[in-house]
Amino acid sequence: MAKKVVVLGAGYAGLVAALELNKLTTAQEVEIILVNKHEYHQLITQLHEPASGAKKDEDIMISINSILGNKKIKFVKDTVEAIDKEAKEVTLGHGKLSYDYLIVALGSDTEFFGIPGLKEYSFTMKSVNQANRIREHIETCFVRYKSEKKDNLLTFVVGGAGFSGIELVGELADKLPELAAKHGVPASAVKILNVEAAPMILPGFDEDLVKFAKESLEARGVKFVIGCPVVQVEPGKVHLKTGDVIETETMIWTGGVRGVQQVIDAGFETEPRGRAKVDEYMRAIGHEDVWIIGDSCFVLSPEGRPYPPTAQIATQMGENAAVNLYATMKHIKKEEFKPVLLGAIASLGRKHAIGKLGSKMKSTGWLAYRVKDASKYRYLAKIGALLK
Template identity: 35%
Template sequence: MKKIVILGGGYGGVATGKKLHKYFKKHNDIQITLIDKKPYHTLMTELHEVAAGRTPEDSIRIDLNSIFEGRKVDVVLDEITNIDFKAKQLTSDTKIYDYDYLVIGAGSEPAFYGVEGAQEFGHTLWSYEDAVNLKEHIHNMFRLAEKKSSLEERQKLLTFVVAGGGFTGIEMAGELGEYKEELCRIYDVSKSEVKLYVVDMLPKILPMLPSDLIKKSEDRLKKLGVEILNNVSITKVNEESVELGEGKVIPTKTLIWNAGVQASGFSSKLGLTLGKRGRIQTNEFLQTIEHSEVYAVGDNAYLEEEKSPQGIPQIVETAIQTGAVIAHNIHADVTKGSKKAFKSNYHGYMVSIGGRYAVANLGSNNNLNIKLSGFMAMLMKHLVNIHYLLEVAGFNRIWTYMMHEFFHIKKERSFVGGHFSKSSPNFWLVPLRLFLGGMWIYEALNKISDGWLNPENIYIVQTATSAATDWAESADYVEPLLSQPWPIVQWGLDTIVAPFAFQFQAMAVITELVIGVMLIVGLFTVVAAGISTIMTFVFILSAMAGLEVLWYTFASIALIGGSGSTFGLDYYLYPYLKKIYKKIPLIKKWYLYTD
């Protein structure tokens, strides 16, 4: 039994585990274990959305067990305290884990560069807990300011400094610029009192982007009320102020530290050869220098390339790509195949500045150099997120993401505004549901009284030429919406329906009865409304329905959103079925459920 251990459930660890499952899912002699001290995978690129109240807290957490459900990866919740490379063992306070291959993905942590007070008084944004705590802190500053009469005290509370002009810092500043309007309204604070700063020692923000996109980013931040201080270093931080170079001071109780990251303290103290910022030096196959069976993934890996002379960047694409290469190389080693060297292939960089605006430089490493800003850049950022979530947790997480980002979004903080989030309680649809159900039953009973269930009476299609006329006469319609069926529909009427005219006729009556009953009792309302919609379109395209059928169509579409959960059987049935449905192994494996 070969034992593969992945240490860490971040982007790199999850990517490695997913790929290893594909390689070894039919190998009974391979055991894959992922160990993390937290039971969930954190979407690090979305932390700012939670910190600034755009999305709920659970939007950035994905349970690791659900990610690897039905896959050849065992998730273990434990905190590793030591690694013995000679004995090939990982140790926690309670257990020892043996390995034949080890993937170190212990992640990274904020770098404070020796700035006095930065770690003690600054708020980092590098974990789920950071995002939640920062959100509460921001609200608390406004709560306290609301009660203060001293202008000096209010100003300290309502001044927010973001250290770092990289992606995380700018995204956080943009979110705050958007969020302040809502906070000011909630806590009765004037917007003019809120001061937002981005402080960076470099001459420009977002240095990985071209100058024109940097200019657009700066313009957007200024529009949101964010002041940018470039070529400025933070020299000292205390509880009530941030000291800058040349003796400048910003009175504030909130410093959000996003000035850079370094490898986690754990991985940098393992005794392995290190590159810059404590990252583990690897060869081209991402193996550590000392041990060929030990790999470093994502932020932990340090490898210099021609296009990355300072080391491969600590971004999500790096984590995913290194994970794929490591999985391939472990598989190659087990099966005596050929390893492949890591060669990065980055597709560009994107940064959102609030929920409505973004900039993107796509294909910059592939000579495409597509520059986007505004709506299209934000759309691309969402598509990239959805693509990643599709790989990690399939339909389940994509559905959750769309709910958080588009359909349940508050205060129009989305690039599509609030158009998709405007919803009303389902109980307003109950009268429409009952009326539509009653009308379908009325239609069915009329047809029964006219003899539609008698095989001797054929009211629907008999020949192609008489189809519309027969239907119009039987239903007492004066004029159908279409003078004749669509050609493809006509073909279906002649070749499929005509030979079994009575069966289709009877089925139409029974379907109308069933739809009516389902709508009235609120049973599988979405399904009933969907069938109702389809039936009306069939009648229209077959030139068998007049103008009055359109109200059936639009009423059916309105009910597809579901109203059976209000004064209907769906209220009781759906929760029960959902519990059973989510326990089906195939459903869990392919994430075909919603939370």
């Protein structure tokens, strides 16, 4: 009798896990059920583009059914409410699913670090719908400025200077002057601020690449407030630890991730920010039938640092989980998760990027941007999808 494998989440990790398991097994061996709350797969690493209005949301959405085609994967559009690991059952918004093996790839929630008002009065950017809300809000700010002439309407604050924050301010630096021209607003009235608690932007990149990024963005009007935590947000105001107050109608928070509540509530072993601890085979600690992958889990590198929540890491986790689930079924040797890090590239707008490729090669400017673009198409080829 075929084993039932339920995969929760069709982001980078979950989708790749389902597709890899489909390749490894026959229909007689497994029944694969993929659950996702949307009927589309989102290219989360590109969210800064629709958020700024640089691209349409459909440019980063791919129909899950078009990816699955006639593969032996059943797609269920539903929300995951709860996981009962003892009963081996998942409660959905519209029913329940039992499983023999479970792969949890539910992504992450935003970490607000207990900062008063931050959750209530800031935008987040973790889905196409949230990116759309940011874009619509920005457009509204320009429309309102024409009649109200309030400086805070054209002051845009991005909290966090990791990948997401820097890529967003890069897109805003390119797009907002266009919006100013469109609405007959002086470009000099537009202010873009990037606020970061850490002493530098883009942790993990070499100092020379960070310097290039900072200078490129500053040349296009971005102002950095570094080493200065946000301590409170209220309507129209962002309070900094220095005592300074930024008056703004737009606070976009990209400052961190934490584990999803479904994993925490299920009783899996987690670290302080709610991400699940896993063994060397990506299985939940103490559970040989549950794999937790992607942003939902916490994995330390050989150097003792957590792997960053990137698409590159997530897809390799998906592959590893599929291989080890198959190995568990077949009682053959499992493979330890040892990701191959191909480098990292951060875009700085439409024409610039910085990249570290492998251990030694570095790239800046237009060339790095093209490399980032190419990596997107490699991923699309991997999942058998092409953007229309």
